[in-house]
Amino acid sequence: MAVAEDQFAIVSAEQRPDLVPAFAALAAPVWPAFIDGDTVVIDHWDRLFEAALSRFQFVVLRTAPSGAEQVVATSNSIPFAWAQPEDDSSLPDAGWDAALAAGVDAIASGAKPNALSALSIVVAPELRGSDLAERLLRNMKACANLNGLGALVAPVRPTRKPAYPLTSFEDYLSWTTHDGAPFDPWVRKHWQLGARIVKVAPRSMTVVAPLSQWTEWTGLRFPVSGRYHLPGGLAPLVADRLAGTGLYEEPNVWMRHPL
Template sequence: MELKVSSLAGRPDMLRAVLDMPDSWPEFTIQDPVGNAHYGRIATELPEYVLFAGTERGEVLAHAFSGPFRLATEGRHRLPDRGWDQVLVWAFADLRRGVRPDTVSAISIVVAPHAQGLGLHARAGATGTGVRRVCRAECVDAASPLTGIAHSLTGLARFLTGLAHSLTESPGT
């Protein structure tokens, strides 16, 4: 099976397939009011920050949503304790005001349930170009507000490109 990594900006025709991809989010994660208010906006208002791995048949097996924001500005300068809730607020406030982002945070990286358990995370290693084009300064993971953890990322595209590579080379596919 050959997968191709694309952005929604480059493939707007795949919006519905990306949004309809099954996931396995636990119930508590979808009860976040800030996340619920902003998460769905990423695909339509920031499509260049949504990457997905799709098959030649148009099936989406994984996607990654991220949020661009300006970290080097008054009152910010460090990743927020409120995690990606605050990042989403900053991202859409900056978008509304026309502020140029200098940082991109991972918001979610999701593998469709039927593609889970195939060792894709462990085998995902090649660095892709999607996030390097988008991430002009620093890419971070502000994590969930439930954890309060923040750490650096090498790029969201690494996972999706590695996923595509590993599925292409998997025996029996």
């Protein structure tokens, strides 16, 4: 579905700080509720909208003929200091969490970032299948170049993996379509824009919380210790009845875009 160019504009949170609440509002129905329990999210997410990082956060703004504005897509990314950009395998196993924490640390320490990591792209349900996600990815590339960053990487969360809970993450990533493209639509979108799969980040997001909190998030109960499939999860929850806690370690896949 093509989207008319003149109906939409991409603007940064730096340009329009009044639109910052729209990021959370658009993402809330998309991300599983338990993702908000990730300690790195709790500690660092709001830092993305502070002065040093707000220019890397973007919205797609649709303006109606009446002049009314609507945020219909968002993207988040963060510059970070990558010690070995010539070695793709050096990307951290902690994936998303590591990228966000490293970016915040770089700002705090005054380190010079040399890479940009994508963190999230969300498109309003009525516009999925449009080219907005592609445009936001291309905008990330332009942003990396504009800020003198030599690499664009992404800890990609495969969108269809929750539908195949019995398949290992690695096996799922090996699936392809009839023409050899990645089976997963979000991985495939990155691939179509030239990104290559680098490695699995086995602990890209980590959530540890009381089992009572997991019940609140998911509606599930955990009568015995063991592994449980979570709605929307990419990996099982490991429940420990003795400790009263549940551990979720989400794998993502690192991909690197050409600049």
